[in-house]
Amino acid sequence: MHDTDTLSRIAAQLERIADVQEARLADARRAVGGDVDWSAQAFRWRDDGRLQAIDTPQALPLDRLHGIDTQKQRLLANTRQFLAGAPANNALLWGSRGSGKSSLVKALLPEFAEAGLRIVEVPAHRLVDLPDLVATLAERDEKFIVFSDDLSFEAGDGSYKALKAVLDGSLAAAPANVLIYATSNRRHLLPEFQSENQAAQQVDGEIHHGEAVEEKISLSERFGLWLSFYPFDQRNYLEIAARHLIAFGQPAEIGVDAPWERAALQWALARGTRSGRTAEQFARDWTGQQVVSKTA
Numbered sequence: 001m002h003d004t005d006t007l008s009r010i011a012a013q014l015e016r017i018a019d020v021q022e023a024r025l026a027d028a029r030r031a032v033g034g035d036v037d038w039s040a041q042a043f044r045w046r047d048d049g050r051l052q053a054i055d056t057p058q059a060l061p062l063d064r065l066h067g068i069d070t071q072k073q074r075l076l077a078n079t080r081q082f083l084a085g086a087p088a089n090n091a092l093l094w095g096s097r098g099s100g101k102s103s104l105v106k107a108l109l110p111e112f113a114e115a116g117l118r119i120v121e122v123p124a125h126r127l128v129d130l131p132d133l134v135a136t137l138a139e140r141d142e143k144f145i146v147f148s149d150d151l152s153f154e155a156g157d158g159s160y161k162a163l164k165a166v167l168d169g170s171l172a173a174a175p176a177n178v179l180i181y182a183t184s185n186r187r188h189l190l191p192e193f194q195s196e197n198q199a200a201q202q203v204d205g206e207i208h209h210g211e212a213v214e215e216k217i218s219l220s221e222r223f224g225l226w227l228s229f230y231p232f233d234q235r236n237y238l239e240i241a242a243r244h245l246i247a248f249g250q251p252a253e254i255g256v257d258a259p260w261e262r263a264a265l266q267w268a269l270a271r272g273t274r275s276g277r278t279a280e281q282f283a284r285d286w287t288g289q290q291v292v293s294k295t296a
Contacts, residue, residue, distance in 0.1 A: 038140070041113045045122040049129055051136075057119070059106040064243050065276070067236035068100045071227045075181075078225055079108055082179055083115045083143055089224025090167055090180040094187045098275030099229035101183040102149050118142045124151050130166045138175035151182040167222035180223075187220060187228075237274035238264060244283030250290060260286055 036043070040053035065072060075091060082088035093101040109119050122133065127148065137144045148163075167180060220226070232240065238254055241264045245252035252260060267282040268274045 043120045062107045066240045091225040092223035093183045093227045095229030096231045098277030100276045146180045148182045151184045232274045241279040248287040
């Protein structure tokens with residue numbers, strides 16, 4: 001009888017603890033989403049743990065993104081599946097800097113906003129808040145892409161574990177209205193050291209990575225869709241620069257050795273890279289010069 005009473009008291013105490021925890025979580029979710037302007041199309045996650053609506057999201061139209069047609073089509077298809085309520089994957093866009101990774105994710109918003117798509121930007125240092133954020137978004141009717149740009153983790157940084165749990169490592173099922181799209185210059189998101197490869201072993205002719213390498217691979221593998229981005233060749237670089245110039249109202253015919261072509265190549269040479277970002281920066285500078293020269 002004594003044991004039965006003790007077990008009953010323990011069970012009652014555990015139930016009270018669970019009720020308190022649930023109440024705290026509910027308060028946290030209300031704090032996160034209570035003052036949010038949900039009519040907005042884009043949001044950012046602030047350092048104080050709240051969602052802030054972005055009044056004027058920055059996004060290039062999809063047709064301005066050149067030289068990444070394969071990546072574009074795959075991400076568009078995955079996003080359409082997501083919006084249709086069909087199975088879709090979290091996506092990792094990785095590769096060369098300035099190659100259009102971030103621009104491609106942002107361009108999804110004007111393309112699919114009317115279909116209910118919303119984007120929430122979360123900086124890497126706030127990924128520890130992902131479980132609370134995702135729990136809040138799960139209560140909404142809209143479809144959310146949680147976007148983390150230029151994602152990478154340093155050695156000893158434990159915040160990536162929150163990302164792993166939300167992607168595919170938690171007992172709680174991921175909500176059907178939330179996907180994670182991340183961009184990174186690193187394929188495995190974490191720094192890789194030569195010493196870690198020395199821990200690899202060969203077993204029956206197969207290479208088995210050491211624990212440190214396995215840990216890093218396991219994070220990126222939780223993204224079901226990998227899209228790789230590479231440096232642009234000269235032709236693609238000029239094509240991108242021309243599209244930006246035309247968008248700014250400048251003539252930009254390719255292949256005629258025009259002054260803007262020579263200037264664009266010199267611009268890229270000075271920066272040591274041919275990228276979409278470099279092409280857009282050149283187009284802004286060139287257009288500004290032409291406008292000022294005409295008004296001088």
